[in-house]
Amino acid sequence: MSVLGRYLKKHIEALVKDVGIEAACELTGKSKATLGRYYSDYPEHADRFMPVDAVAALEEAASYPHVTSALAELKGITLNFDQTRRNSPRQGGINADVIALSQRFAMLMAEYNQSIEDGVISANEAKRLLKETLAIQKVLIDMKLHLEDETT
Structure with missing residues (x-):
């Protein structure tokens, strides 16, 4: 498996674990086995990656956009991640x-x-x-x- 593939699979795994496997199954409509294949590093699953719509659904529920962030890093792009909502005041300074x-x-x-x-x-x-x-x-x-x- 390529370095790129392993890198993406690690971030897919982090995303699934962030949301929780049960919740990830519910949000994506995929089974635990299918989700596991998306981040498996076994040679027989090397070409299996999570579909974009599933990534979007999980990142909406996750605490951090793991896969989007990984893709941005691969292209040398910096993301501006803000967990707060637009009109909420920021604490501290x-x-x-x-x-x-x-x-x-x-x-x-x-x-x-x-x-x-x-x-x-x-x-x-x-x-x-x-x-x-x-x-x-x-x-x-x-x-x-x-x-x-x-x-x-």
């Missing part, structure tokens, strides 16, 4: 964002230090590092939105 960013970065560095201690980053350690990296990305997006609010 730029100072709160800087504090949150500092805390998240410290957590990432602590996780990295622990992960690299034996000279090898395991799959579980990589997942924890990815989780922290995504948390930093969300804080940076909040910071960007606060800065945009201040310039308008």
